Amino acid sequence: MSDTATASDTVTALVPDIDEVLDLLHQVDDPLVNYLQPVSDEENPDEEDWQMPETLDVRAVDQAWTRILQALPEPLTSHLRDRREEEPVPGSYTLLTGAGYQRASLYPVTVDRADLAVMTNLLDHLRRALPATRPDDHRDLSEALDQVADRRTDLDSHLGARRHTYSDADVVRELEVALDLLGAVDQDADAVLLLKAIGTPQPDATIELRGEQAEAYGRWTGQLIGKVARSASEAALIRYVV
Template sequence: MSDTSANDTVLALLPDIPEVLAVLDTVDDPLIAWLQPAEGLGPDEEDWVLPGTLNVVAVTAAWDRILGLRPQLLLWGENEREGVPGAYSLETASTGYQRASLYPVSVPRADLAVMAGLLEHLRRALARDRPADHGDLAQILWDAAERLTDQRGNSVSPSTRRYEAEDLVADLETALQLLDPGQDPDVALLLEAIGAPAEGSTVVLSGPAAEAYDRWTGRLITRTARSSFDAALTRWAN
């Protein structure tokens, strides 16, 4: 992702599956939020000391721009979308049922490169031989993971395990794979089949495109679900 120009973009797909899109919110808060400088510290308090190679200002700006690319429709629940433009219907011919719609978005490569740099810093922070200046970054990950576990508590299925620092790093990796599918043949096939869907239209996927839909959404659901039970429910609903 190096040597990118300001106008160089990647065409990605965002599925209208809240359980998958939630990974973007997790990256936003607590991860990006907890990297921000602390406010209101007392005279004897010290803020995190982050690696000098990690530009939190650039990371925050890049992530804010990426989040701003989401279609407005995806920011609202199904019961809150009346009057929000952009909706279309997607079906697969094999089932004849409506499936989760997929929305193309163009993501700047330069912003993806900044986020990939954050991912590398986080991986180094969790390594056994982490650099000395990555200690506080590791602590941020541990604390954020503990906060997520406490927040989700009884709101998740009983089979859900504790949220670990490695899970937070994996969520960022999944988010970047969603936003930068690379040479994924399923995404390429879906982008071609869907095109630029008109509001209120119905797109019907058949044959290889329908199979690509099931494979691609299935992989995303598996990566983002906190348990096999949750994954099965999400697949059934989409």
């Protein structure tokens, strides 16, 4: 964000420290955004670039999503799979609700509206690429979606019986959920209440939500988990863990 940017140029969202939510944000980056980019002539001399619609700038998409991910605070970006659970995450804080139960922390994340607009434009194009009646200039975009869906299925291969077979529509849905999470908080009363209660959390601080705040936390995280989870049983498991 430039020095001349104003509050109207940005939007502040809440992002929870929940594995499945953070995974979704990074999966939008790779494979989706990554698969849309032009090929490298040096690494792939025999491959040709996708023929994308003229109204879709995939390089701008890559830059916008990179900036959005860079806006995530350190406690979320340092969410490494090989980090031992007993090690404190730098910059993190503790969130309690109800009778002192520790819950997944929520972090305010401020992103440029212009970057969200670029990603929304991508979402609009992906939606048009889904049906068989897609415009002619969306054929390569549809093929790219097929490859992304196959890759998302491959990434689930370690889950065994819980493996999910992804469709093109699933990939588009993931982007929808991600952008909904990063969108205007002021359209959700629970998010507004939580953002005010949390403020700017200081490292190593403890914030406790009580009464309406705790109830808002349950509703807001429950709805988000319901969107991220691939089944009712998975949603129940995520809620139990967080």
